[in-house]
Amino acid sequence: MSVPVAYQGNTSAAVADWLNKGDNAWQLTASTLVGLMSVPGMVVLYGGVVKKKWAVNSAFMALYAFAAVWICWVVWAYNMSFGEELLPFWGKAGPALDQAFLVGRASLPATAHYRADGTLETAMVEPYFPMATVVYFQCVFAAITLILVAGSLLGRMSFLAWMLFVPLWLTFSYTVGAFSVWGGGFLFHWGVIDYCGGYVIHIPAGVAGFTAAYWVGPRTKKDRESFPPNNILFALTGAGLLWMGWAGFNGGGPYAANVDSSMAILNTNICTAASLIVWTCLDAVFFKKPSVVGAVQAVITGLVCITPGAGVVQGWAALVMGVLAGSVPWYTMMVLHKRSKLLQRVDDTLGVIHTHGVAGLLGGVLTGLFAEPNLCNLFLPVTNSRGAFYGGNGGAQLGKQIAGALFVIGWNVVVTSIICVVIRLVVPLRMSEEKLAIGDDAVHGEEAYALWGDGEHYDDTKHGAAVVPVMRLLKFS
Numbered sequence: 001m002s003v004p005v006a007y008q009g010n011t012s013a014a015v016a017d018w019l020n021k022g023d024n025a026w027q028l029t030a031s032t033l034v035g036l037m038s039v040p041g042m043v044v045l046y047g048g049v050v051k052k053k054w055a056v057n058s059a060f061m062a063l064y065a066f067a068a069v070w071i072c073w074v075v076w077a078y079n080m081s082f083g084e085e086l087l088p089f090w091g092k093a094g095p096a097l098d099q100a101f102l103v104g105r106a107s108l109p110a111t112a113h114y115r116a117d118g119t120l121e122t123a124m125v126e127p128y129f130p131m132a133t134v135v136y137f138q139c140v141f142a143a144i145t146l147i148l149v150a151g152s153l154l155g156r157m158s159f160l161a162w163m164l165f166v167p168l169w170l171t172f173s174y175t176v177g178a179f180s181v182w183g184g185g186f187l188f189h190w191g192v193i194d195y196c197g198g199y200v201i202h203i204p205a206g207v208a209g210f211t212a213a214y215w216v217g218p219r220t221k222k223d224r225e226s227f228p229p230n231n232i233l234f235a236l237t238g239a240g241l242l243w244m245g246w247a248g249f250n251g252g253g254p255y256a257a258n259v260d261s262s263m264a265i266l267n268t269n270i271c272t273a274a275s276l277i278v279w280t281c282l283d284a285v286f287f288k289k290p291s292v293v294g295a296v297q298a299v300i301t302g303l304v305c306i307t308p309g310a311g312v313v314q315g316w317a318a319l320v321m322g323v324l325a326g327s328v329p330w331y332t333m334m335v336l337h338k339r340s341k342l343l344q345r346v347d348d349t350l351g352v353i354h355t356h357g358v359a360g361l362l363g364g365v366l367t368g369l370f371a372e373p374n375l376c377n378l379f380l381p382v383t384n385s386r387g388a389f390y391g392g393n394g395g396a397q398l399g400k401q402i403a404g405a406l407f408v409i410g411w412n413v414v415v416t417s418i419i420c421v422v423i424r425l426v427v428p429l430r431m432s433e434e435k436l437a438i439g440d441d442a443v444h445g446e447e448a449y450a451l452w453g454d455g456e457h458y459d460d461t462k463h464g465a466a467v468v469p470v471m472r473l474l475k476f477s
Contacts, residue, residue, distance in 0.1 A: 372387070
């Protein structure tokens with residue numbers, strides 16, 4: 001049978017024989033969906049879920065991180081994450097800017113997997129689209145990781161310190177996890193399963209955020225006691241963009257528009273829906289009110305929990321994972337956090353250690369239980385992988401999942417601490433008390449809303465003299 005011209009290679013200089021137009025179109029779409037999770041998704045979510053006086057600063061921390069990661073990624077960090085091996089946990093730094101590199105067929109050179117006797121078990125990853133597409137896809141993953149870290153630091157970290165933190169943490173922490181687990185490092189070849197980011201993105205974000213929060217110090221006492229969202233509808237909008245954008249997050253994992261991609265997207269929605277329902281029920285039963293902010297947290301924990309196993313677990317397992325994603329992080333955040341002196345001492349603004357650290361670890365362990373053998377063979381470099389639920393060598397897989405998580409946790413605690421100590425030698429990590437009292441107006445000279453209120457100096461050139469008697473009436477009424 002003749003192949004239609006539209007599906008043939010070499011129809012033009014821009015269509016190589018190896019190019020699969022469908023895979024490339026899907027991967028670019030998936031990349032853009034993940035990018036939209038950050039801009040505007042996380043920008044809007046952060047801007048709405050924090051106290052009014054920190055709306056601009058919080059949103060801008062996310063926007064800055066997205067831009068800064070892009071430049072670092074293409075200049076040196078991509079090849080540290082997915083290039084040739086330098087160390088078992090790190091790739092060789094180098095730019096991803098040359099057209100000869102970017103328009104050629106994509107490949108991850110360190111991912112060829114060999115058996116113990118030296119024979120090839122699984123060929124290196126070579127998707128049917130150009131390297132530029134992989135650079136784009138992986139860049140938006142790196143960017144959202146830094147934005148998630150910011151969630152622990154909102155409401156007090158110096159913006160200048162944040163500007164230094166982003167490239168340093170990307171270089172010395174993110175690239176190590178990405179290469180070790182995805183790029184052909186030792187965890188990749190050992191067979192640790194991380195379908196699309198539990199170990200590369202979520203556990204590191206939760207642990208690094210919590211560690212950095214310790215070094216930066218807490219918000220003001222007033223802000224810790226009262227930090228109401230300034231716009232819950234914005235927060236819901238951001239959460240919605242996260243949920244829908246996660247189709248690209250997990251659906252892009254196989255580097256192809258294939259059956260595994262479909263399975264991953266379906267499982268993502270099953271787990272997230274179950275998590276929201278369970279969390280809402282727990283809020284209603286124990287606190288007598290179903291919380292919208294709680295529902296936003298539940299969406300995040302469901303998305304995070306399914307990510308390590310999205311394409312390698314069955315639908316019923318995704319449902320079980322959703323139930324646990326809506327209950328275990330709920331317990332650690334709503335109950336354990338209030339009882340733990342350590343958790344109380346460290347001011348993790350949005351509870352990233354729970355929504356990403358705990359949920360990511362939970363998802364990784366559950367993947368070690370529920371990874372289905374046939375689905376594993378569709379995706380993993382180590383053949384005959386399976387979860388403990390399916391017997392055989394599944395118990396060893398569960399052990400690998402736990403050991404891999406411990407490496408990621410340990411690396412991020414140490415490296416994040418070193419980065420914070422180094423930055424502290426150059427600039428203060430925490431804003432001055434004056435800026436902390438005022439917020440956006442003092443830090444950026446801008447306000448989220450044209451209203452005079454919490455934390456702002458009165459300025460009649462901006463707020464108008466007519467406001468004064470009204471405010472006095474409100475104050476003394």
